[in-house]
Amino acid sequence: MVRIAVVDKDLCKPDKCNYECIRFCPINKSGRAKAIELGEDGKPIIYEDVCTGCGICIKKCPFGAIHIENLPEEVEEKLVHRYGENGFALYGLPIPKQGEVTGIIGRNGAGKSTSMKILVGLLKPNLGKEEATWDEILAKFKGTELFNYLKKLKDGKIKAAYKPQYVAQVTKVLKGEVGQLLKKADERGLFKDVVKELNLEHLLDRDVRKLSGGELQRFLIAAVIVKDADVYAFDEPTAYLDVKERMNAARAIRNLIPKSRYTLVIEHDLAVLDYVSDLVHIIYGVPGVYGIVSHPYGVRVGINHYIRGFLPAENMRIRDRPIVFKAPEARERVISTEKYLEWPELYKKLGSFELTVESGEAHRGEIVGILGPNGIGKTTFIKMLAGIIKPDKGELYTPQLKLAYKPQYVVPEMFKNFRTVRDVLRKVRRDFLDTSSWYYVEVIKRLGLNKMLDKEVKGLSGGELQKLAVAVALGMEADLYLFDEPSAFLDVEERLAVGNAIRHIVESQGVTAFVVDHDLVMMDLIADRVMVFRGEPGKRGHAHRPMSLREGMNLFLKDLGITFRRDADTGRPRVNKEGSKLDRMQKLSGEYYYT
Numbered sequence: 001m002v003r004i005a006v007v008d009k010d011l012c013k014p015d016k017c018n019y020e021c022i023r024f025c026p027i028n029k030s031g032r033a034k035a036i037e038l039g040e041d042g043k044p045i046i047y048e049d050v051c052t053g054c055g056i057c058i059k060k061c062p063f064g065a066i067h068i069e070n071l072p073e074e075v076e077e078k079l080v081h082r083y084g085e086n087g088f089a090l091y092g093l094p095i096p097k098q099g100e101v102t103g104i105i106g107r108n109g110a111g112k113s114t115s116m117k118i119l120v121g122l123l124k125p126n127l128g129k130e131e132a133t134w135d136e137i138l139a140k141f142k143g144t145e146l147f148n149y150l151k152k153l154k155d156g157k158i159k160a161a162y163k164p165q166y167v168a169q170v171t172k173v174l175k176g177e178v179g180q181l182l183k184k185a186d187e188r189g190l191f192k193d194v195v196k197e198l199n200l201e202h203l204l205d206r207d208v209r210k211l212s213g214g215e216l217q218r219f220l221i222a223a224v225i226v227k228d229a230d231v232y233a234f235d236e237p238t239a240y241l242d243v244k245e246r247m248n249a250a251r252a253i254r255n256l257i258p259k260s261r262y263t264l265v266i267e268h269d270l271a272v273l274d275y276v277s278d279l280v281h282i283i284y285g286v287p288g289v290y291g292i293v294s295h296p297y298g299v300r301v302g303i304n305h306y307i308r309g310f311l312p313a314e315n316m317r318i319r320d321r322p323i324v325f326k327a328p329e330a331r332e333r334v335i336s337t338e339k340y341l342e343w344p345e346l347y348k349k350l351g352s353f354e355l356t357v358e359s360g361e362a363h364r365g366e367i368v369g370i371l372g373p374n375g376i377g378k379t380t381f382i383k384m385l386a387g388i389i390k391p392d393k394g395e396l397y398t399p400q401l402k403l404a405y406k407p408q409y410v411v412p413e414m415f416k417n418f419r420t421v422r423d424v425l426r427k428v429r430r431d432f433l434d435t436s437s438w439y440y441v442e443v444i445k446r447l448g449l450n451k452m453l454d455k456e457v458k459g460l461s462g463g464e465l466q467k468l469a470v471a472v473a474l475g476m477e478a479d480l481y482l483f484d485e486p487s488a489f490l491d492v493e494e495r496l497a498v499g500n501a502i503r504h505i506v507e508s509q510g511v512t513a514f515v516v517d518h519d520l521v522m523m524d525l526i527a528d529r530v531m532v533f534r535g536e537p538g539k540r541g542h543a544h545r546p547m548s549l550r551e552g553m554n555l556f557l558k559d560l561g562i563t564f565r566r567d568a569d570t571g572r573p574r575v576n577k578e579g580s581k582l583d584r585m586q587k588l589s590g591e592y593y594y595t
């Protein structure tokens with residue numbers, strides 16, 4: 001076995017712990033050698049070749065800053081990059097293939113962005129040393145499929161066009177109007193095509209710094225596609241986008257990049273990843289500690305292995321249980337017919353935007369999914385349910401129902417009376433740290449909140465705040481659960497965990513949940529029925545009554561011109577390639593969802 005010890009320097013607070021990790025280490029105590037000692041930065045260094053992996057320092061650290069993992073010996077020779085001594089380690093790299101889209105899937109913090117940065121030449125791999133020469137790097141990859149690619153990268157023969165994960169950072173260096181910038185970037189005469197495909201017409205005169213998250217995302221995808229590059233790389237291209245925009249982005253990536261080039265896509269939305277990729281690599285491991293890149297799998301097979309939680313080529317279990325997609329018919333049978341919530345026709349005017357909602361009802365033990373484009377009134381409806389917005393006509397809010405509500409945008413002020421994550425969670429549930437409880441195992445641990453308990457709320461990133469807000473809502477004892485975009489910023493594993501947790505609560509407590517989300521795989525996993533919002537974004541929205549999943553999805557997908565089928569092995573929904581035989585047949589029969 002190979003031992004890897006990682007000290008999270010952000011979590012480590014030596015001034016508050018009396019160096020117990022160092023004092024209690026049995027190797028140190030024996031006086032024969034030192035396995036752990038203070039480094040120059042005042043934080044511990046663990047010597048992996050001396051450490052026996054007894055785990056005492058892990059238990060002694062009150063902040064959960066130390067991780068020690070034993071990995072199979074054969075992994076060691078795959079070490080590509082390490083962020084310093086006792087830092088995160090990446091083993092292996094995805095393999096770009098000319099003319100194919102290589103998808104990358106895995107947990108946040110497992111090395112997806114690191115691997116992409118290496119392949120676009122932004123990060124030179126160090127092979128676990130302080131620095132590695134190109135000769136050493138090429139020698140390591142000799143005889144592998146990656147050798148030629150890395151040789152070209154070294155020789156400056158790979159020109160990369162790269163969309164980073166965090167789009168907001170780009171506005172710090174970009175100035176000017178969207179149209180102007182796009183024309184300047186256009187090296188392939190594709191200006192008109194990308195503008196049309198990514199619906200940028202109305203934004204061409206807009207200052208790039210005034211774009212919303214979704215608009216900026218679409219602009220940056222376009223700016224990458226118009227480049228004349230050898231490798232096109234997209235790190236999470238669908239964040240902030242609604243379903244239609246996600247599919248447009250996926251289509252643009254598939255159709256507008258020349259077939260002779262390399263394309264890489266990191267994506268957490270499994271339906272989009274499935275649609276856009278030819279091959280996938282799964283990066284598994286322990287977030288923040290190490291990541292191992294799997295063999296390439298054909299996209300269908302690879303995502304199915306991921307769903308089942310087992311990688312056969314690696315003989316590796318990556319999850320303790322498979323994700324189960326139940327056929328809607330099976331689900332509908334278990335829903336109670338007892339009405340839990342009923343509302344008449346509703347109307348609301350907000351500035352120049354108008355929303356009408358058809359009368360409807362929700363049942364006990366049911367999850368109602370809410371689908372529709374951005375700016376169509378979904379959040380307004382959720383806020384009406386929460387009693388935050390009052391309809392101009394009709395009544396919806398039921399004050400006797402106790403609410404748990406995760407708003408769309410989460411800001412630190414929501415938790416302003418608390419200092420740390422621990423303080424927030426303690427207020428929600430006293431037993432939040434009971435390791436035998438469902439809440440700890442399925443929510444706290446799966447969302448990784450157990451590793452950030454002592455972080456200050458005001459210092460949390462957007463993603464960390466989202467996870468906290470989702471966990472708070474899931475931890476509350478309520479009669480009605482409202483989740484507005486719970487999958488935002490979450491990785492694929494966390495999305496599925498949240499989906500399962502919502503389902504568990506609704507089924508075990510016999511309550512009702514409304515969930516707004518753009519991730520159709522997650523929606524398929526949890527929704528019993530759906531409400532479809534249609535209209536003209538920003539102007540008028542019309543919410544249909546809750547319909548069966550099949551009826552609602554059909555209505556929603558017909559507007560988008562997309563058809564879904566079910567995977568024969570796992571039952572997960574898959575987008576049909578446009579114009580394929582199945583796509584045409586399903587459109588003809590009006591079965592947009594699946595046959």
Ligand code: SF4
Nearest residue numbers: 025051052054055057
């Ligand atoms: Fe020392 Fe055990 Fe920690 Fe290794 S795991 S540094 S041997 S206490």
